Amino acid sequence: MPGTAVVVTDSTASLPADVAESRGIVVVPLQVVIGATVYDEGPEGATPEMVAEALREFRPVSTSRPSPAYLAEVYAKLAADGAPEILSVHLSAEMSGTYESALLAVRDAPVPVTVVDSRQVGVATGYAALSAVDVLGAGGSVAEAAEAARARADAATSLFYVDTLEYLRRGGRIGATAALVGGALAVKPLLRIQDGRVVSLDRVRTSARALSRLEDLVVEAAGEQRVDLCVSHLANPDRAGDLAGRLAERLADNLGGREVWCGELGAVLGAHVGPGMVAVCVAPLLRS
Template sequence: MSGRAVVVTDSTASLPPEVARARGIVVVPLQVVIGASVYDEGPQGATPEMVAEALKGFRPVSTSRPAPAHLAGVYATIAAQGASEILSVHLSAEMSGTYESALLAARESPVPVTVVDSRQVGIATGYCALSAVDVLDAGGDVAAAAQAARRRAELATTLFYVDTLEYLRRGGRIGAAAAILGGALSVKPLLRIDEGRVVNLDRVRTSARALSRMEDLVVETAGSRAVDLCVSHLANPDRAGALAGRLAERLAANLDGRDVWCGELGAVLGAHVGPGMVAVCLAPLLGGAPSAQE
């Protein structure tokens, strides 16, 4: 990384580890607190399975941002390895204090740090980081890479179904969707990320209808654009896999041979949505930019 800019993101960006490594993206973990134990998010710490099991067992689960001092240490290490600048891309500041931690850490960095609030969550933030790397790899500067990250975030659509709003309510992440609490807890909520917050999109009577509605909305939103697509879930692999398969067929022309990513949601986001959640992120490609999988 000597002499060049480096992209940093956080673990909620849900990038496959091999993709982050291949693209030179540094991933900083958020933390999950289960009972009295604190874990870094990741395969060697808090896993989606641990979170799902704890939630099902009614054990207390919470999450926390990286401390500014920790991020400052990451920036210092990257600088010591020869980086000339850092672009730090993180999940919505409306949902987490990670962006604030990054701003505070940037003040202590020995090299310039540009911090981007993606105003997204999950793989949508990951796609922002990938678009930033695309620009840097093509010879662009950090300002252009940050602009690409923000533009990719604006284009992305994140929809998700949850079995219940209870976990979002507990974590205080429900935002404008609070308007459908109460009686709505007996229906199946379909939600989306809008301006960095969770908002209500629709209410249906069954999970099958919710997933069907989400599928149709994703296809409608894609239109004729070239896209990257990811289906995520927490403890709901069969339904997520089936949805990914149907979307791969219906959006074959949009994907142009690119795979639909499908996997379990990370532990931090999983703690706020609960078991059974299924999400779809549709991220149109930027003009002339490589896809996430190239």
């Protein structure tokens, strides 16, 4: 809406398209490179199915950030459309150069742009962007909205199970030693995002035990708080759906009638975790 500060985020925030559109959030795509072809992440470009297939076939898959020039164009267009200020909320700078691109783009922006490093990956960044919109919608300043985004992201817990650490190793998101140990022991790793990075949380012998442990960890993270909850997967819909159903029952009081989001992880993040991954984000609501 002209005259109102606009929130920008990136495609790794994993917001459903209808949610982003209805809340006025502008989503900037990251890119996926499959073989020699570059695609924007999204339904018209790189999809999770494409990435999962390429990984299974051992075709080269990599990802790249949006360029500073591209983000500068986005900011300029929003300014031309009447945005007096922009708040740009992005995935962890420890995991991607997107935050750095945004900082560089700010130099050429015709209106003030505040850039937030969520220190998170996936829908935890999306929830941070939504909280920023809530603050702006209630008449808060961009500075207050940025603080709300940081607080929501900091309070969120992002946990995930992977079939193998190999894809994270290839992308440099986890150390080669950790990947080697995990493979040698034939364990199913449980991981989390901590201080903006992927860290090892636990190792479990079977997939079933790993997902059961993941469920318990999510319930523990929720505690007595009111929360939003999202279950994501890559090429593992049955297990993700079962987990979402169990969590909806166990955390019914925490959810207060809000639905558990459940869907396939985006292509960019999927490229780094591989088929079979199941992730859960539990994001406590900010106190009014």
